[in-house]
């Protein structure tokens with residue numbers, strides 16, 4: 001069966017060199033739906049707690065919220081960084097607290113300290129789905145991602161690999177020691 005949850009990301013971006021309005025800097029509220037699939041965990045009678053899907057996703061995706069997302073070759077990038085530098089906010093300010101981990105992989109470099117995400121490809125809804133799957137595939141049994149941003153929407157289906165060992169008392173992923181990191185329940189029936 002599947003569990004799914006939705007979360008919102010507010011961001012600014014543009015499609016550099018795109019022949020249309022989207023080449024100008026603008027903003028969106030993006031709506032992401034994450035669907036995970038697995039067996040029903042008999043202990044709690046659920047696939048996966050939706051608030052926990054949200055928590056795991058938010059840990060990394062908060063880097064995209066209230067952020068500026070630019071492609072690595074966009075000339076706005078050095079210009080923006082220069083302004084942040086001059087203003088003294090390039091390396092963060094005490095009020096910028098909603099920050100995830102700094103991320104660097106083949107698709108993105110996230111600078112949570114100044115709420116900037118630099119992407120390899122243009123950040124369309126399709127591009128966003130590729131990035132989100134890459135960031136979350138090892139943490140959740142993702143079966144489908146849907147991303148809606150203004151009039152643009154995209155979705156992709158995935159085949160999850162195997163099952164996740166979940167706590168029979170609270171439903172979250174159990175650590176390698178067989179103990180639930182949240183409630184301390186001991187799990188005997190996962191291998």
Ligand SMILES: [Zn+2]
Nearest residue numbers: 013022026028
């Ligand atoms: Zn847009």
Ligand SMILES: [Zn+2]
Nearest residue numbers: 167170180183
């Ligand atoms: Zn638990």
